[in-house]
Amino acid sequence: MKPVLLIDFGSTYTKVTAVDLEGEQLLGTACAYTTVQTDINIGLDNAIRLLEEKNGKLHFAERFACSSAAGGLRMITSGLVPELTAEAAKVASLGAGAKIIKVFSFQLTEDDIEYIRTENPDIFLLVGGTDGGNTECIIHNAKMLSSIPNDFPIVIAGNRSAARECQRILEGREVYVCENVMPKFGVLNAEPAQKQIQEIFLHRIIQAKGITKAASLVSGILMPTPSAVMKAMQLLAEGCEGESGIGDLIGVDVGGATTDVYSIAEGMPEATNTVYRGLPEPYVKRTVEGDIGMRYSIAGIVEAAGIRRISQMSGLSVERVEELIDHLAVNTEALPNGDHELEMLDYALASLAIETAVTRHAGSIEEAYTMMGLTYVQTGKDLTRVKQIVATGGSLINTKRTAAIAAHAMYDKMNPMSLKPKDAQIWIDRSYILAAMGLLSEHHPQIALRIMKKELKKDGY
Amino acid sequence: MKKKVIVLGVIGADVHAVGNKILYHAFTDAGFEVINLGVMVSQEEFIAAAIESNADAIVVSSLYGQGELDCRGMREKCDEAGLKDIPLLVGGNIVIGKQVFEEVEKRFMEMGFNAVFPPGTRPETGIAALKEILLMED
Numbered sequence: 001m002k003p004v005l006l007i008d009f010g011s012t013y014t015k016v017t018a019v020d021l022e023g024e025q026l027l028g029t030a031c032a033y034t035t036v037q038t039d040i041n042i043g044l045d046n047a048i049r050l051l052e053e054k055n056g057k058l059h060f061a062e063r064f065a066c067s068s069a070a071g072g073l074r075m076i077t078s079g080l081v082p083e084l085t086a087e088a089a090k091v092a093s094l095g096a097g098a099k100i101i102k103v104f105s106f107q108l109t110e111d112d113i114e115y116i117r118t119e120n121p122d123i124f125l126l127v128g129g130t131d132g133g134n135t136e137c138i139i140h141n142a143k144m145l146s147s148i149p150n151d152f153p154i155v156i157a158g159n160r161s162a163a164r165e166c167q168r169i170l171e172g173r174e175v176y177v178c179e180n181v182m183p184k185f186g187v188l189n190a191e192p193a194q195k196q197i198q199e200i201f202l203h204r205i206i207q208a209k210g211i212t213k214a215a216s217l218v219s220g221i222l223m224p225t226p227s228a229v230m231k232a233m234q235l236l237a238e239g240c241e242g243e244s245g246i247g248d249l250i251g252v253d254v255g256g257a258t259t260d261v262y263s264i265a266e267g268m269p270e271a272t273n274t275v276y277r278g279l280p281e282p283y284v285k286r287t288v289e290g291d292i293g294m295r296y297s298i299a300g301i302v303e304a305a306g307i308r309r310i311s312q313m314s315g316l317s318v319e320r321v322e323e324l325i326d327h328l329a330v331n332t333e334a335l336p337n338g339d340h341e342l343e344m345l346d347y348a349l350a351s352l353a354i355e356t357a358v359t360r361h362a363g364s365i366e367e368a369y370t371m372m373g374l375t376y377v378q379t380g381k382d383l384t385r386v387k388q389i390v391a392t393g394g395s396l397i398n399t400k401r402t403a404a405i406a407a408h409a410m411y412d413k414m415n416p417m418s419l420k421p422k423d424a425q426i427w428i429d430r431s432y433i434l435a436a437m438g439l440l441s442e443h444h445p446q447i448a449l450r451i452m453k454k455e456l457k458k459d460g461y
Numbered sequence: 462m463k464k465k466v467i468v469l470g471v472i473g474a475d476v477h478a479v480g481n482k483i484l485y486h487a488f489t490d491a492g493f494e495v496i497n498l499g500v501m502v503s504q505e506e507f508i509a510a511a512i513e514s515n516a517d518a519i520v521v522s523s524l525y526g527q528g529e530l531d532c533r534g535m536r537e538k539c540d541e542a543g544l545k546d547i548p549l550l551v552g553g554n555i556v557i558g559k560q561v562f563e564e565v566e567k568r569f570m571e572m573g574f575n576a577v578f579p580p581g582t583r584p585e586t587g588i589a590a591l592k593e594i595l596l597m598e599d
Contacts, residue, residue, distance in 0.1 A: 081509040132466070132494075133514040185496045185514050275476070275501055368501070370476045370525070377501065 003027060003058045004444075006436035007044060007065035008225055009034055009211055011072070012256075014043040016051050017436035018058055024447050026455055028055045029431060036069045040211050064439040068225040070209040073097055073201050076121040078104040080128035080137045085158065087279055088181040089127045092157070092190035094286045096197035097224030098123070099258075107137055108144040117148045122205045123197055124152055126166065129159030131183045142166035146173070153200050157181045157193040176200070188280060198223060226286065228438030229253060230262055233390065234284055235437075236452050237264035240445040246453075248386045250361075250421065251434075252354050252409055254393040256332060257296035259289045259353050261361035267381025267419075274365070274376040281363075281381050289357045294349055294395040295332040298325055305352040313348035316341060335398065347401055354391075355408040363419045378419070384411060386421040390456065392429035402428045427456040465517040465595055468510045470498035473531030477524040480553065484522060487584035493591075504535045508542045517595055518548040520587070528555030529568070536573025548594045552578030552587060 002021040007014065014034045018027035032046035052058060075098040079086030086105035093100050101119050104112055116124070124145065128138035138158040145154060146169050153174040156166050163177045179192040201224055222228070229251070239245030248265035263285045269276050291300030302310065302325060310325075311318045324345050328334055336342035363380025391397070391406040399405065406426045412418065433455055441448040467488060471481050478500050485497045496510050507519050519539075523531060532551060539547055551574050556565050562579045569577040576590045 081512050084509055084513050128513075130514045132463070133516075134512060135515070182513070185510055275499075277501070277506075368474055370474050370501075372476050375476055375501075 002061050004440065005048070005058075005060040005063040006439045007047075007063065008228070008435045009036070009040060009044075009065060009067035009069040010225065011036075011069050014040075014047050014069075015432070015436075016044070016047040017433055018051055018055060018060075019436070019440060019447070019451065021061070021444060021447055024450050026431060026433065026451055027058070029433065029436075030054065034069050036210060040069070062443070064222055064442065065211075066223050066225045066228040066435055066439055067206065067209070067211055069211060071122075072099045072226075073197070073205060073224045074099050074101055074119075074122045075125060075197075076100070076102045076104070076116055076119060077125040077127065078108055078141050079158075080134055081105060084185075084279065085127050085129065085182050088188055088190065089125050089157075091188065091279075091282060091285075092181050092193045093125055093197065094288060095190050095230075095282060095284065096194040096201075097227030097230065097286075098197065099288065099290075104141075108141045110144075113144050113148060116145070117150060120150050121152055122208075123200055124154045125193065125197070126154055126156050127158040127181050127193075129162065129180075130185050131160045131180050133159055133185075135159050135162035135165075138162050139165055139169065142169040146170050153204065155193055155196050155200070157196075174204075186279060188282060190282060198227065222439055222442060225435050226260060226288075228435040229260070229392070230284060230286055230438065231441050232434045232438035232448070232452065233262045234264050235441045235445055235449050236390065236456075237388075240449060243446050243449045245449070246388050246427075249388040249390055250358065250383060250386055250409060250424075251390040251392065252358060252396075252406065253434075254350055254353050254357075254391075254396045255293055256395065257290075257293040259292040259357040259393075261287050261289070261357050263361060263381060263383060263386070265381065265383060265386050267363060267383055269376075269378045269382060270385075271376065273374070274378050276378050278379045285361070285381065287357070287361045289353075289360060292353050292357050294346065294353065295328055295334075298329050298349065301349055301352050301356065304356045310345070310348045310352065313351060314344040316344060321345065343399070346395065346399060347405060350396055350399065350405045351408040354405060355412075358409040358420055359415065359418050364417050365419060366417065380419070382419045384419050384422045387424050388427060389421060389424045390427045390429065390434075392432065392434050394432070397428060397430055397432055402426075425458060427458055429455075430457045431455050464492060464494040465597065466494045466496065466514050467518045467520050467591070468496045468498065468507055468514065468516045469520045470502035470507060470522070471500040472502055472504070472507070472521050472523050473525070473527055474501060475523055475525045475527070475531075476500045480522060480524060484520070484584055484587070488520070488588060491588045491592075493588075504531070504538055507535070508538055508544060511539075511544055511547060512542060516547065518550060518591055520591070521549065521551040522553045523551070524554045526554055526557045528553065529557075532569065532572060532574070539573075548575045548591070549573060550576045550578070550587065550591060550594075552582055554580045
């Protein structure tokens, strides 16, 4: 037996997953409260102790970790036109596993600078202009940023003609220059900036958040938790040498505060009478709905879906739904634990969280009547042909009706212009191992993939 | 010398792609860097592309007869977006039915366009006009 320990320092819980590399199997999982305020090792030790109570003493050959503790990777970005470089900056940051506090477009104002100073992000991503294009905006924004006394690192990934000048303007600060996120008009080049962001996360942010106190235990703190989940999803879809994947997929992670949606699919139009509009989207795409979550962001679900639909789906009266939602918004740790009313309510909330988040993630299509007859205009990804949906997140895997909940990611006749999967199978991350398998995949992709195929359940479908 | 950048596209709900491709190749061969937005392009998309790429001119084409409606207010929107004085060129079958071209041209010039071309114009004519507007030497 060759056990490996995979650690996820979450903002609430530290989760540990033990895997036997030789047997290619999951040994066990356990979790304990994250103790980032005092010493992160205490929470980790507690989790490992719980794991060893179940599995006996384990001598780990390797340890890897990801983290979303202390707010995760908090970023602010600025670009030029909202739909173009500002959007590219957002896509790049989300793809690096960041939590985006704000995306600015056009020239930063004094008020914006005050906001950035107060929010004090972990990293600022400065972009704007295609290569050879506009230089004014990014240079103005670099000058504005230079007046902030904070010491957060700044990644410059805008017009290459202006990059060095921005670097000079920001002299004395921690600045990194990389390739433009939009080198040519309409071309997305997010990877160089993403790599740079992840490197900074690895070397600096993890230290700043006190997580390297656990360094003696961990052979490599590798990435932000959403990056680990994204790697797992990509591996699961594509497969690796010697092991095939399950094909294009959509992943949904419903949390207490946010709902993350991933898609691994090209999503370009297939029909010849369909025109694609807007910025092409990345093949591996992540979106985060900051206003959609089961507890902290419960109000966002109500806002998006309406209290009547929640009442209809849960079978509870509007008044009772209102009471329970007020209760849950304050008691964020509350779980149904057999309470029938809460179970019904959580079923409705999770279903609507998925429906809203996947609808926002997927592209849409519009009809346009032209001289040439009926034409379709597609914006965003066409996910109608995706055959696999992977559901994860504590709130989701702990309920019994997960498959029914996850089915809300599917195409809906009432909203026919939204390009969601028409015929898909649902996989559930029952043992909650996706982040751990993303970590494991860095060095042992085959084993990670085989374990995922074994552990993800297709119950209900 | 740095290439001059133009933003090219077919405006409105127009899907005529062939003329657009011809213009793209002609302007590229003439030494321009062409950002081709293709068909069914809104005013906002022309403007956004011109801002990011710091374009030297916007070249609009239209074939389905609705060009006048689609182009109205474009100069004002450019002004609003900070693209002051950017040359706007338009050509094709830009009005409904057969109309006297001089009158059509006058209307489009009043709307703030710098050059207007009738149906059947050869690409070279447009290229020559643009070079003159941008004070380029051949």
